[in-house]
Amino acid sequence: MPINVLMPALSPTMEKGNLAKWTKSVGDKVKAGDVIAEIETDKATMEVEAVDEGTLGKILVPEGTADVAVNTPIAVILSEGEDASAANAPAPAKAETPAQDAKGKESQPPAAPEAPAAEDARKPAEPASAVANPPQPEAAPEPDVPEGTEMVTMTVREALRDAMAEEMRRDDTVFVMGEEVAEYQGAYKVTQGLLQEFGPKRVVDTPITEHGFAGVGVGAALAGLKPIVEFMTFNFAMQAIDQIINSAAKTLYMSGGQMGCPIVFRGPNGAAARVAAQHSQDYSAWYSHIPGLTVVAPYTAADFKGLLKAAIRSPNPVIFLENEILYGQSFPVPKLDDHVVPIGKAKVARPGKDVTIVAWSIGMTYALKAAEELAKKHIYAEVIDLRTLRPMDSETVVESVKKTGRCVVVEEGWQQSGVGAEVSARIMESAFDYLDAPVGRVSGKNVPMPYAANLEKLALPTVEEVVAAARAVCYR
Amino acid sequence: MAIAKKASPIPSASPATNGQGAAPPELGKAVELAAYRQMLLIRRFEEKAGQMYGMGLIGGFCHLYIGQEAVVVGMQMTLKEGDQIITGYRDHGHMLSCGMDPKGVMAELTGRRGGYSKGKGGSMHMFSVEKGFFGGHGIVGAQVSLGTGLAFANHYRGNDNVSLTYFGDGAANQGQVYESFNMAALWKLPVVYLIENNRYAMGTSVNRASAQTDFSKRGLSFNIPGDQVDGMDVRAVKAAGDKAVEWCRSGKGPYILEMMTYRYRGHSMSDPAKYRTREEVEKVRTERDPIEQVRARVIANKWASEDELKKVDAEVRAIVNEAAEFSTNDPEPDVSELYTDIVR
Structure with missing residues (x-):
């Protein structure tokens, strides 16, 4: 029996992906474990390995095809003596759309490492790239945006990255630190390209040590720098919550207004998909309880961008709650040199x-x-x-x-x-x-x-x- | 459960000095006299604070530094403009040694508007941007990551300033201390970790709380060098401090100094200190007192006469009395201050 190779789900939330490349050709022998193709999700390129042995009999989805749904047959593997004509696979659900040049679009740096296998408990689930059309607000996207401003469509992920890059260009005391923010390009690819532009001094990979690096960030802020501390998710920030509350939020008051703490703690908050209790908690209420903290939780890409810029400029500690499901979603964002949304306005x-x-x-x-x-x-x-x-x-x-x-x-x-x-x-x-x-x-x-x-x-x-x-x- | 462990040494007459076993280098007349005055100021200030606590003028927690004065005074001599100091809640000595005004410190203890934090921080939470004093932190061990962050800022700015990060033998068992050691060594941050080993984490002696009681070795697995120092001898502190600070300034990364010291008073004002004998305290007081050591050298070397030292004592008492007076008469913060300084 010819075996259909199906488009794999490479993360809990992936519903489709781009078939970037076939690494085997029709007629090639394949055995279990051989890499046969490369698949692009919205934040990584992953290799697909064969599970079965045989000969690659037919490629059903050509390379360069975008938005191939999970479980679509993409190739046929033949056992010895079988003929390609024996393969009777259905046509792919959606094909023939040339792949978008994701690299150009996200200005992905050349040497972005590929995401590792998903067994790692700390590897985040991938955002639902399939949700192409999030509900859009009907009102003007931003009351502060001048009428007639050109809008560009971008994902929340891109908006966040742009916000950080713009603020880092503007102020050289701004730096970003956290796990996998630099060489890996961000566990969720939010810091993509920042290392290439700003170098390792300002884009700092930390060890897995939330309590410690939160404290280091707060100390640097007390000394006058403006750190952006990325938590891979806010679930891990629970280990650091003492530094956030006791050191960051209270110092201005305890010092009688002498010493402030201009720092942003950011990262995905709340439920992703299928990652269970320890990786799905929403901390909105926890942080919003604390005098001294500013807590921001936007929805649209325009607000993510404008509010992150405001958060970075804020002289106060800001908890910036993102959401993994939203990272891949696209919204219109005003094309302005300096789109800042005021904190504290619904x-x-x-x-x-x-x-x-x-x-x-x-x-x-x-x-x-x-x-x-x-x-x-x-x-x-x-x-x-x-x-x-x-x-x-x-x-x-x-x-x-x-x-x-x-x-x-x-x-x-x-x-x-x-x-x-x-x-x-x-x-x-x-x-x-x-x-x-x-x-x-x-x-x-x-x-x-x-x-x-x-x-x-x-x-x-x-x-x-x-x-x-x-x-x-x-x-x- | 009886665990036989060798007790951590009480600061002894044969000083560990700066890890080399030799007697520390002499500091000379001017420096010793300055050290005498500084240590005495801390001693008298703390005695007065204890007294005022007893009178109900100081509330809450109040952790006195009496007995440990040589540590901060010796280390302060190693610093230059722009260096930072951060510590935990036993912080009055650190503030006085770095030049903060005794009136402002005492008024903070009494919760008055002229206090360094306008009366809103209290004994454990005071800061002085001007003097490079970054607190004053009430959560045991938190200042270690913060102090590492101060060093991160120096490194980021490319200056040669150093962060002096003080903590006790108790805090040395907190997890974030080792998270900080790791990052400081990894990034070669200019931070001197000063472990003030006064032998008791509140009421728990070092050998009841620590698997490794030689705290100078606590950085070994991160390749952070460490020395055990006689923290009762200001000369030894200064010598060890010079070496460690220079190490950091020259970009070699962090350094650990374990200061073997002793607190004469309880952990806080409400601690009756039943976990140790009166004789133990008395022995250190009579044999190793940091101020008496300096005094003896000053007299022996004829750097000052008894009368001249008495004059210093009187001047210090006057400063402390003035601080006490100010902090008693200064008004409480205006009620409007309740809602200020929450955010900028």
Whole structure:
């Protein structure tokens, strides 16, 4: 029987990839372990090894094909005596689109090392590159952007990289440190190209030592430098949380205003996909509890860029919460020399009149999709992207609730003592008389994140839950 | 569970000096007299702080430095403009030795507006950007990573300044100390790690808490050189400090100095110190006191007369009394200060 070689999933969240190169030709003998092809994901080029022995009988997907869905047959391996004509594989699901020149697009440095095999617990899951069209906010992308500004489409990953590069060009006290930020080009490729441009003095690979390098970063900030400390994920920052809170957040106060700590702690926060309880926690509520910290959690690429630039310029310690699922998603970003978004300002991402939906970061995907669904039922939701969690712009939320009389808060984190609880308390304090229903909360379920796909899905908020909550507060 | 381990040596009359066994080089008249005055200032300041604590003028935790004065005073002589100092919560001696105003330090202890942190930091949290004093940190061991970060900044800027990072034998068992050792050695950061081994981590003696009680060896697996130093002899401290600081300035990376010292008072004001005998304390006091050592040399060498030293004592007392006076009469911070200095 001829054996179909299928497009492999090279990470938990990969749904498609580019077939960059065939390293074997039709007629070549292959044995298990031979590299037969190279596949590009949105952040790495990975080798595909043969699992079966035989002869490469037929290539079904030519090299250079982009966006090949996982599990699509890409080649046929024949056993001895078999003929290529015996292969009766279906045509690939989607092919014939020439591969985009990802290298040019992301200005990938020439010697980007390839990602290792996925067994390493610390190797991050890959972002869902397949989510090509995240829900886009309907309002003007950024109130501060001059009308008529040209917009360019870029991923959140590129926006973050550009923000760091621009600030590093502008201020030579800015440097980035963390695990795999330099030679590896970033565990999630967010720091791609920075080493090549700025050199190893300003793009510093650290050992795996979160507590220690967070403290080193804070010490450097106390001495007047402006470190950007990347945590491979905020899950690992729990080892460093003493330095973040006791040393970074409190020193300005404890020194009577003498000594500040201009530092950015950034990295992916919250659930990725199928990485279970220890790698999926949302720390929004944890950090937003702390006086002295600024906590930012944007959703669009434009906001990621503008707010990271603002965070780097801030004289205060900033917790900059990113999201792995969002890294690969594309949004329009204003083409400006210096796009800075002010910290502490929420934005109306979609205007409406019937119910206010408050969200931030990945929570915005549920909120915007729910608003779309609700509109079909003639319920017009106003979606507010908080963007900054501390200081929280309750004014924008309260103004909206005064108009709609109803509110639902969406978060991936746990409900108890969550940011949603804070938002609803503020609404209760400032707009009680305007409320026509209790504030609804949609959140991650009160469990450690399970691994099984079905349970994981149940543990996260869903668009349906947001729709149901919005209908409940509207009594419709 | 009885674990037989050799007790870490009480600072003895045969000084370990700077690891070479020889008597430390003499400092001469001017330096010894300056050291005498500085150490005495710390001693009298701390005694006064203890007294004021007893009167309820100082609250919370108050960790006195009495007995350890030679360490900071000797190390301060090795520094130059732009060098940084950072330590834990037993920090009054460090602040006074680097030239911070005793009035501002005492007023911080009493929580008054004229304190270095406007009364908002207290005994454990004081800073002086001007004097290169980076705190004053209340979390045991946290200052070790921070001090390594100060050294990182020197390295980044390409200057030849050095970070003096002080911590105790207790903090030396914290994990982040070794994370910091690793990075400092890896990147050749100019940091002198000063382990003030006063033999007790609060109430736990060194040999009850540490598998390796020779702290100068704690950097061995990172190839960080280390010396054990008689921390009761300001001459030995200065000699060892000069060598370590020079090592760092010349770009060779970090250095460890284990200062064999002793605190006469409890861990904090509320510690009755039942874990050691009165005789043990008395023995160090009478045989190894850092101030008495200098005093004896000054008299023996006729660098000053008894009367001249009495005059120094009186001047120091006047400074301390003035600080006490100021810190008692200075008003508490304005209530509006509750909400200032949270963010810039």
